[in-house]
Every structure is written in C-alpha cells, then in structure tokens.
Amino acid sequence: MFNLSFGAAAGALALAIVATPLAASDDDHHDYNEEDQAGDFAYEAPAKPTEAWMLAAGGRIYDKWWAALDRPEPVYFTHPAYPATATKSGADTWRCVTCHGWDYKGATGIFRAGEDYTGIKGIDGAIGRDEGEIIALLRAPLHGYTQEMIGDEEIGWLAAFVSRGQIDMSKYVDLSTREIVAGDIDNGRAVFQTNCAACHGFDGRQLNWGGPGEDAFVGTEASDLPDEVMNKILNAHPGVWMINLRAFGPGVAADVLRYAATLPQE
The missing domain is CATH 1.10.760 (Cytochrome Bc1 Complex; Chain D, domain 2)
Known part of the structure; x- marks a missing residue:
C-alpha cells in the first residue's frame, strides 16, 4: 500500500544547499x-538495531515476510494449516496477517466474518510471551517457517513483534x-x-x-x-x-x- x-x-x-547558483549537471550525482x-x-x-527498528521489521514480516525479506514468493501450494473452508489460496495463506488479522485478534476481531474469516485465533494471547517459545512455534510444523524462508535473526524480529510490538487496535x-x-x-x-x-x-x-x-x-x-x-x-x-x-x-x-x-x- x-x-x-x-x-x-x-x-x-x-x-x-549547494553554495553555487549553478544547477548541478546530469553527471554530478555524488555517487x-x-x-x-x-x-x-x-x-x-x-x-546496531534499536528496539523500535526491530519491532517495525517484525511487523513487516508479519505482514508479508517474503516481500519484507526479499525472498521468493511461496507460490508452490496453500499453507497446510490453512482451513479448507476459508477463501484464500497460494501465497496469501503463508502470511501471518491472513489468519491472525491486522488487529491481531483473528477470529474474534475484524476477521470474525466475511471473506477473511478462517476461524483461527489471534496472536494477542502471546503478548509478553517468551520469544524463544514463540520462535519454536513458528518453526514447528503448524507454522512451518523454515530458515530458508525466515532466517534465525529475522524470526527473532518477528517473535519480538508478537511479544512486544502489538498494540490495542x-x-x-x-x-x-x-x-x-x-x-x-x-x-x-x-x-x-x-x-x-x-x-x-x-x-x-x-x-x-x-x-x-x-x-x-x-x-x-x-x-x-x-x-x-x-x-x-x-x-x-x-x-x-x-x-x-x-x-x-x-x-x-x-x-x-x-x-x-x-x-x-x-
């Protein structure tokens, strides 16, 4: 957007801020x-990433991790954990936000009905949770995010966002x-x-x-x-x-x- x-x-x-009144030439781009x-x-x-930078980076990964990390789009198949009764398919089903929502409440929030409904709960229950536990869940088969998809440092940013970066929408x-x-x-x-x-x-x-x-x-x-x-x-x-x-x-x-x-x- x-x-x-x-x-x-x-x-x-x-x-x-150039001192001379002459315009810069086409070749004068200062590299x-x-x-x-x-x-x-x-x-x-x-x-030296700050807390604010890490939380924002994690928020972008939550939004669309392959775009945030410059990785190949997962077009090969729909996420195995995405409900068959829901409306999306392919790459969109690999986005955290597709199931958990922009308000982080999943099926109890704005995504409680309509084309975005999946029946999956939000991540708001993970606020304050140990980041190591969150990473383990993200790597586990239910989510299935491999190191090739999201690297170890990057998945730490996502876990930080889940634990400390959510807001009360x-x-x-x-x-x-x-x-x-x-x-x-x-x-x-x-x-x-x-x-x-x-x-x-x-x-x-x-x-x-x-x-x-x-x-x-x-x-x-x-x-x-x-x-x-x-x-x-x-x-x-x-x-x-x-x-x-x-x-x-x-x-x-x-x-x-x-x-x-x-x-x-x-």
Missing part, C-alpha cells in the same frame, strides 16, 4: 544511487464498524505534510493502488481499511522505501491515520 520514498525530497534538499539506497533501507538491518479503530475512533487531526496533518506527502502528495493522490476505474488513494485506504493502514504507518509496507512511525508510538500513528481518512478518495 504505502510507499513513502524520500528520493525526490532528498534530491531537492541537496540542490537547495548517490537512489535505488541502491532504497534497497538498503527496505531490506538491510542497521549495525480497539483504542484507535472500532472493531465492529471498522471506523476510526481516535486521533488528533491537526497533529496528523502536520506529520503527513512534513513526511508522508513527499511520496503521497499533499492531497494523498500521488500514488494510486486501484485498478481501472477504481481509485485507491491514501484517503480511500485509510477510510476503508484503517486497521491495515495503522499497521503500515507503524511498521511500513514490506519491501518498499517507506518510513514508519514506530519510534513515535501508536498515538502519533493514529493522528496520521485520522487525518489520512479526511483526504480525497477519488
């Missing part, structure tokens, strides 16, 4: 390769109506205009994920899928050059979510 690249903004800033930098930010780990989104119930619009506007707008534009319509004749802008997604968008704001969308607000906490993320829902939807 979200792809908050700062390539354009960084380029503009670089030109603004800065935007695609390489984006790849590093999307897929690499810092030398009901504080920000009504789990019955899927309406946003909290957030300071004015603060959200300030954060959006000074960060998110670099890629999404000030009106949120610079990127469109919709198909022909069906727009899907920031405003559209925030209004229709606020629990999912809240996760993207906190952890970033996996596999793209996007900032996240994990270090600033869910309150600021909720502010951005509420403001984003006021942006144009078409």
